[in-house]
Each structure stands twice: as structure tokens, then as C-alpha cells.
Amino acid sequence: MIYLNIIGVDMAQPRVFCLVLLTVALGAQALTPSHHLSLSDVERLKGLLSQPFTDLASAYYSIVGLSKLGASVADENDACQFLKAQLDPMSVDSLFFAAEASQAISDCEMPVSNETRDILLAAVSEDSTVTQIFRAVSALSSLGLPLASQEVVAALIARIAKEDNVLAITTALQTATRLSQQAELGGILEEIEDLAARLDDLGGVYLQFEEGLEATALFVTAAYTLSDHADTEPPLKEDQVIQLANSVFSKKSWDSRSEAFSVACAAAALSSNRFHVPVIVSTQGPATVSHSQPILHLLVTDILSNPLASASVLVESAQAVASKSVVLSQAPFSLRDGIFELNFMASQPASGYYQFAVVVTGDSRLVANQVELKVKVSTEVAITNMDLSVVDKDQSIGTKTSRVDYPFKAKGSFTADSHQNFAMTFQLVDVNTGVELTPHQVFSFSCVNILMFLLSFCQHCIVLHLLRVFCFSFQTFVRFHNQKTGQEVVFVAEPDGKNLYKFELDTAERKSEFDSMSGTYVLHLIVGDATLENPILWNVADVVLKFLDEEAPAAIQSKTLYMPKPDIQHLFREPEKKPPTVVSNTFTALVLSPFLLLLILWFKLGANISNFSLSPSSVLFHVGHACMLGLMYVYWTHLNMFQTLKYLAIIGSLTFLAGNRMLAQKAVKRLASK
Amino acid sequence: MSNSVISVIYRFLEEYRTKTSNKLKVVDAYLFYILLTGALQFLYCLLVGTFPFNSFLAGFISCVGAFILGVCLRIQINPDNKGDFLSISQERAFADFLLAHTVLHLVVINFIG
Numbered sequence: 001m002i003y004l005n006i007i008g009v010d011m012a013q014p015r016v017f018c019l020v021l022l023t024v025a026l027g028a029q030a031l032t033p034s035h036h037l038s039l040s041d042v043e044r045l046k047g048l049l050s051q052p053f054t055d056l057a058s059a060y061y062s063i064v065g066l067s068k069l070g071a072s073v074a075d076e077n078d079a080c081q082f083l084k085a086q087l088d089p090m091s092v093d094s095l096f097f098a099a100e101a102s103q104a105i106s107d108c109e110m111p112v113s114n115e116t117r118d119i120l121l122a123a124v125s126e127d128s129t130v131t132q133i134f135r136a137v138s139a140l141s142s143l144g145l146p147l148a149s150q151e152v153v154a155a156l157i158a159r160i161a162k163e164d165n166v167l168a169i170t171t172a173l174q175t176a177t178r179l180s181q182q183a184e185l186g187g188i189l190e191e192i193e194d195l196a197a198r199l200d201d202l203g204g205v206y207l208q209f210e211e212g213l214e215a216t217a218l219f220v221t222a223a224y225t226l227s228d229h230a231d232t233e234p235p236l237k238e239d240q241v242i243q244l245a246n247s248v249f250s251k252k253s254w255d256s257r258s259e260a261f262s263v264a265c266a267a268a269a270l271s272s273n274r275f276h277v278p279v280i281v282s283t284q285g286p287a288t289v290s291h292s293q294p295i296l297h298l299l300v301t302d303i304l305s306n307p308l309a310s311a312s313v314l315v316e317s318a319q320a321v322a323s324k325s326v327v328l329s330q331a332p333f334s335l336r337d338g339i340f341e342l343n344f345m346a347s348q349p350a351s352g353y354y355q356f357a358v359v360v361t362g363d364s365r366l367v368a369n370q371v372e373l374k375v376k377v378s379t380e381v382a383i384t385n386m387d388l389s390v391v392d393k394d395q396s397i398g399t400k401t402s403r404v405d406y407p408f409k410a411k412g413s414f415t416a417d418s419h420q421n422f423a424m425t426f427q428l429v430d431v432n433t434g435v436e437l438t439p440h441q442v443f444s445f446s447c448v449n450i451l452m453f454l455l456s457f458c459q460h461c462i463v464l465h466l467l468r469v470f471c472f473s474f475q476t477f478v479r480f481h482n483q484k485t486g487q488e489v490v491f492v493a494e495p496d497g498k499n500l501y502k503f504e505l506d507t508a509e510r511k512s513e514f515d516s517m518s519g520t521y522v523l524h525l526i527v528g529d530a531t532l533e534n535p536i537l538w539n540v541a542d543v544v545l546k547f548l549d550e551e552a553p554a555a556i557q558s559k560t561l562y563m564p565k566p567d568i569q570h571l572f573r574e575p576e577k578k579p580p581t582v583v584s585n586t587f588t589a590l591v592l593s594p595f596l597l598l599l600i601l602w603f604k605l606g607a608n609i610s611n612f613s614l615s616p617s618s619v620l621f622h623v624g625h626a627c628m629l630g631l632m633y634v635y636w637t638h639l640n641m642f643q644t645l646k647y648l649a650i651i652g653s654l655t656f657l658a659g660n661r662m663l664a665q666k667a668v669k670r671l672a673s674k
Numbered sequence: 675m676s677n678s679v680i681s682v683i684y685r686f687l688e689e690y691r692t693k694t695s696n697k698l699k700v701v702d703a704y705l706f707y708i709l710l711t712g713a714l715q716f717l718y719c720l721l722v723g724t725f726p727f728n729s730f731l732a733g734f735i736s737c738v739g740a741f742i743l744g745v746c747l748r749i750q751i752n753p754d755n756k757g758d759f760l761s762i763s764q765e766r767a768f769a770d771f772l773l774a775h776t777v778l779h780l781v782v783i784n785f786i787g
Contacts, residue, residue, distance in 0.1 A: 598707035663765035
């Protein structure tokens with residue numbers, strides 16, 4: 001027995017949900033983020049950064065990265081000691097890593113000397129690379145040493161002109177964040193816009209540098225940190241911010257510590273800068289409400305999955321997808337324990353799908369704060385007034401109707417032969433509201449599976465109802481199962497105008513579906529829809545069907561449908577019938593016999609070859625002629641036309657010349673003798 | 675009626691025997707032989723069947739072609755027809771006969787299969 005599960009495909013994961021959300025939203029309004037760091041992603045990121053470090057660079061990435069995520073290293077003292085031990089006071093890079101990392105740890109001071117200061121200041125010049133300048137400036141700033149911001153700006157601008165690649169300019173932007181606010185940062189701020197123009201747009205969803213994820217993440221960090229520092233809004237549009245966020249947070253497992261560090265910095269920048277904060281709206285669990293669960297829970301967080309404290313969430317409109325009627329308008333969500341709640345069932349919506357337009361307000365920095373959600377209202381169905389009857393075709397005998405209650409089975413079995421029809425009527429009622437359930441309720445994708453399954457059994461009846469399936473209506477299937485032969489035939493019960501579902505089986509008309517196999521069929525009713533919480537598989541009754549002209553071998557047909565078919569042997573063309581050899585031999589002799597007759601006649605006439613002159617030309621002629629005849633035979637047995645013509649040309653020309661000569665001699669002789 | 679037919683045939687045969695030259699009689703014998711061969715092939719086809727049809731056609735057309743060429747030769751070497759064939763000597767007629775036969779045999783052998 002095959003059990004069909006007709007529960008709809010519910011979207012359990014918020015991420016998948018966001019993707020569906022995105023595909024819905026893309027057509028409609030602004031972009032919403034399709035990727036962000038969920039709590040488990042943040043933990044994974046922290047885990048990668050917490051791995052033990054072996055050198056200053058990895059220590060820097062770990063310590064600073066974790067601090068950006070709001071966490072810290074396992075043992076801070078140990079880390080501090082490690083930094084001090086590994087520090088090489090002569091190297092700018094070493095000083096940078098140690099200084100930055102020690103800033104992130106509380107109570108960790110790096111030793112500073114005049115030499116250190118001189119080395120760092122010397123690195124700030126047009127001759128060092130941007131990275132060197134950045135590291136020197138950062139080290140100077142972290143160690144609390146004075147630096148001349150204007151000189152740095154001049155050096156940076158000179159270097160940018162020489163090193164025109166993405167990473168260099170990003171590093172320059174980062175350097176500018178450590179300078180004093182009085183410095184002329186305008187020239188460097190303009191670089192943000194130029195750099196943003198170099199981003200690659202992938203399908204309108206992702207915006208990233210071809211240099212990769214790390215470069216994009218570092219750019220996001222630098223742009224926002226610098227914008228905050230200079231108090232100027234970054235020249236990035238809302239859609240661009242979302243696309244950048246999608247690119248940076250689409251990768252959930254990171255190859256290296258530096259990549260993880262860049263992602264952590266970007267996440268921190270996007271969740272706490274002064275201008276653009278992307279907001280993530282998702283449902284907690286599946287977006288379904290029902291009588292048992294009437295409350296819709298929403299999680300409103302930033303990119304690091306931290307809940308937004310000061311937000312307020314409002315449903316602008318909730319519209320039924322099928323009927324397009326607005327059920328709810330301007331309804332606020334209430335905040336409880338960091339989760340936004342709304343009791344949707346209080347508005348008593350009919351079961352089906354609803355399109356929610358949700359708006360998050362409360363902070364002018366919020367980006368992508370208008371979100372579309374698809375919410376499903378599901379219900380429980382009950383089957384009432386199930387009547388089974390056997391109706392005579394000519395209606396001479398009254399119909400015998402039996403009522404069956406769910407989940408019981410009808411007591412007796414119903415018999416229908418070719419003069420009778422088997423009929424079934426019932427109604428579907430919403431358990432909670434008592435309202436009759438009508439067709440045209442939104443349907444789910446799982447029915448495609450059922451369709452493929454059913455199509456293999458019942459071609460005629462289901463094909464007719466295919467149109468209805470794609471029009472998304474509530475489906476009720478009536479399944480006949482022959483226990484003995486394993487045959488299954490499925491039909492659809494259709495509702496009439498008064499929402500009464502009817503099914504009638506005309507035994508004579510439908511005998512081809514049943515392969516005319518008479519016998520006892522177990523009848524099941526299958527009711528399902530995406531908005532149903534309790535799909536029904538109900539063994540209603542046993543039906544004995546009697547068909548005329550039963551053909552037993554047909555029972556095997558359905559089983560052998562997928563078995564290998566018998567091999568087809570190639571039939572070669574039969575040679576034609578030949579006459580017996582005796583006959584053909586006789587006739588061969590017969591056909592050759594006139595030659596003998598000819599010889600006899602010639603002999604009688606006195607034909608002779610006494611006039612045969614043995615001149616070379618006549619000999620040659622006769623030899624050539626004989627060769628030509630021989631060539632004909634060889635042509636018949638071995639050669640093709642081209643070869644024959646070749647030989648014929650040679651022999652023929654010889655024969656011709658000889659013959660010409662011979663005949664000329666003969667002519668002369670004849671004329672002379674006349 | 676039959677009497678006159680028989681007498682006509684008899685008269686014809688007499689004239690033939692006396693008036694035609696030996697050379698022509700030789701050619702006539704050859705023509706008769708060709709005729710017989712063709713007739714026998716046709717009889718076989720009628721009695722036994724046309725398999726293989728291409729071979730039958732080749733053989734039959736060979737006989738027909740040879741007969742026609744023989745007839746042409748006979749006409750051309752008949753001294754009574756000299757006026758019609760002033761430019762064609764007997765030897766020339768024979769050479770033509772041979773050439774035509776070469777072509778005929780080529781075609782027949784090609785078709786005989």
C-alpha cells in the first residue's frame with residue numbers, strides 16, 4: 001500500500017525563506033539581503049578565529065577579529081605575553097600587528113622606544129608601499145605616538161596614483177581612518193566612489209570585486225569606517241549595500257584566518273556604522289499560522305543576528321493571494337523577549353496564503369526595511385455527509401445510499417456491474433470555523449510528485465484534471481486498489497457549484513482503466529492541500545466491480561510495463577525462391593542447342609574457312625577479337641565497368657587496326673577478282 | 675484457302691533456295707539461330723518465372739539486339755540493295771556489325787549480374 005503524504009513543502013530554514021523572499025521581492029520593490037550571518041555562522045567565525053596562533057599576523061587576526069565580534073581570546077594574559085615575546089622592534093609589520101592586537105586586549109602595553117618611533121615615521125613616505133604606510137600609521141596611532149596627518153595624506157595620494165589596484169586603495173582608505181579629522185580627507189573620500197564603480201554586478205544580487213571576498217569585505221569595512229570618521233555619508237546606494245552584504249556573507253566557511261578577519265570586520269562595520277544598517281527580517285520557524293498556533297513570530301536583527309533594540313515593526317497590509325482582499329492594514333507587531341509577535345488568527349483569515357508587506361521603522365539608518373513575507377494560514381479539514389450509493393443506469397431501481405462517518409469504514413461492500421454506477425458525494429468543512437472549504441485555495445509543489453506518480457497509472461482521468469491542478473485547487477482523489485492483482489486506479493472527485501464533492505464511476509465506460517478485471521477493490525479517499533494540517537487517507541469501503549468480457553492476461557500488463565521487452569531478432573531478407581536445379585539445367589541445355597543447329601546449317605550450306613589468309617593482320621584481328629570476347633567473360637566474373645573499358649580500349653584499338661587492314665585486303669581481293 | 679497458303683509458302687521456299695546467294699543464306703542461318711535462342715529464353719521465363727529478372731532481360735535483349743544487327747548486316751551486304759548503300763562496302767558493313775556487337779555485349783554483360 002502506498003501512502004501519499006500531501007503536506008506542503010514548508011520553509012523551515014530562515015535562510016531558504018529569505019531566498020524565497022528575495023525572489024518574491026526582486027520583482028516587487030527594493031532588494032533585501034539574501035545572506036547574513038546567523039548565530040551559528042557567528043559562532044563558527046569565532047571558532048575559526050579562536051584557533052591557537054603561531055605568529056604575530058595570526059595573533060593579530062584572531063585578537064582583533066574576535067574583538068570586532070564582541071568576543072575575546074581565551075587567555076588574554078597569555079596572548080599579551082605572546083605579543084611581547086614575538087615583537088621585533090625593527091620591523092614595521094611586526095610593530096603593526098603587535099600594537100593593533102595589544103590595543104584590543106585590555107591592560108596590554110607594548111614597549112615603545114625612540115627607535116621604534118623613528119622607524120615608523122620613516123616608513124611614512126612616498127617611497128613606501130601603501131601597506132607599509134598603513135601599518136606604520138596604525139602602529140603610531142595605537143602606540144599613542146604623534147604623527148603628521150597632512151604628510152600622510154600627501155604620501156597616500158601619491159601612492160594611490162602609482163598603485164592603482166583595489167587592495168592598495170582600500171588600504172589607503174583604512175589609513176585615512178587613523179588620521180586626525182582636521183586633515184584634508186576629501187581626496188581620499190572620493191576614492192570610495194571610484195572604487196565602488198569597479199565592483200562587478202552578478203545578476204543584480206551580488207556586488208563584489210574580482211579580487212575576491214577578502215577584498216570586498218575589506219572595502220566595506222574601510223568605506224564605512226572612513227565615512228564614520230569623516231562624518232560623511234558613503235556614496236553607496238541602498239541596493240549596493242545589500243548586494244555587498246550578500247557577497248560578503250554568502251560564504252559560510254572561510255579558508256584562512258585573514259579571510260575570517262575581513263568578514264568579521266565587515267560584519268561589525270555594517271551592523272554599527274552611522275549611516276547604513278541592513279536589517280534582516282525573518283520568521284522564527286515556518287511562516288505558518290493556524291488555530292493551534294495563532295501567533296506569527298518575527299525576528300528582526302542586524303547582519304550579525306543581533307536583535308535591533310529600537311525597532312518597531314508594522315504590517316502595512318496583509319493581502320490574500322487568491323482573492324486579493326486585504327485582511328489586515330497598519331497593524332503593529334508587539335515586542336516580547338526580543339521577538340516581534342502578531343496574532344494573525346484574531347483577524348479570522350480564511351485558510352490559504354497571504355502576502356504581508358512589513359515595514360521596520362525606528363532608526364533612520366535602516367536599509368532594506370521594507371519586506372514582503374508570504375504567510376500561510378492552515379486549517380484542519382473534516383469530511384462530512386459522505387454518501388455512497390449504487391445507482392442503476394436506467395434508474396428503474398431506487399438508489400441505495402449509505403452514509404459513512406470518518407474514520408470508519410462502510411459496513412457492507414458495494415457491488416456495481418455494467419448496468420450500474422457507483423457514486424460518492426461528500427463535503428469538506430473547516431473544523432474550526434465550520435465553513436465549507438471551496439476550491440481555488442493555493443496549492444503546494446508536492447502535488448507535482450503525486451501527479452507524476454498517478455500519471456503512470458491512470459492516463460485518461462488524471463490528464464483531464466491536469467488543468468485544474470495547475471489552477472491550484474484543492475484536490476480530492478478516489479483510489480481503487482485491487483488487493484489480488486495490485487492494480488491501482490485513481491480518480492478525482494470534483495466539487496459542484498454548491499461545494500458538494502461528487503464522484504461517479506461508470507463501470508462500463510471505465511473498464512479500460514481497470515483492464516476489465518472484476519473483483520473486490522478497496523476504496524480510499526485522499527484529501528490534501530498545502531494549507532491542510534491534517535491530510536486524510538481514508539479507507540471508505542470495499543467495492544466489488546463486475547465487468548463484461550473479462551480478459552485475464554491483462555492483469556500482467558501493468559507489471560510488465562517496466563520489464564525488458566522480448567528481443568527483436570533481425571529478419572534478413574529472404575532470398576527469392578529458386579527453381580529446382582534440374583529445370584534450370586534442362587533449359588540451359590535447351591538454350592544452347594540452337595548453336596548446334598547453326599553449325600549443322602552452316603555445314604550444310606557449305607560455309608567454310610578456306611578463304612582464310614594467314615596474313616599477320618588477320619591473325620591479329622582474330623586473336624584480338626577472341627580476346628575481346630574473353631574480356632567480356634572476365635568482366636562478368638571479376639571486373640567492373642571502368643577496368644573493362646580500360647582493357648577494351650587497348651584490345652579494341654589493336655583489333656580495329658588489324659581488322660581494318662584485313663578487311664581492306666579482303667576488299668581489294670574481292671574487287672580484283674570481280 | 676489453305677491450299678493457296680501452302681502453295682505460296684512452297685513457292686517462297688523455292689525462290690529462296692534458288693535466288694539467294696550462299697553468303698546471305700549463312701547470315702540467315704545465323705539469324706535463325708538467334709531467333710531460336712531468344713524464343714527459348716522467353717519460353718523459360720513464361721514457364722518457370724522471372725527470377726532473376728535482370729538476367730532474363732540481359733539475355734533476351736542480347737538476342738533481340740544481335741538479331742537486329744544481323745538483319746542490318748544482311749541488308750547492307752545484299753547486292754540487290756547496292757544502290758541504297760553506295761558508300762558502305764561489305765567489309766565496312768561487317769566492321770560496323772562487329773563494333774555494334776562489342777557495345778551490345780558490354781551492356782549485356784553489365785546487366786547480366
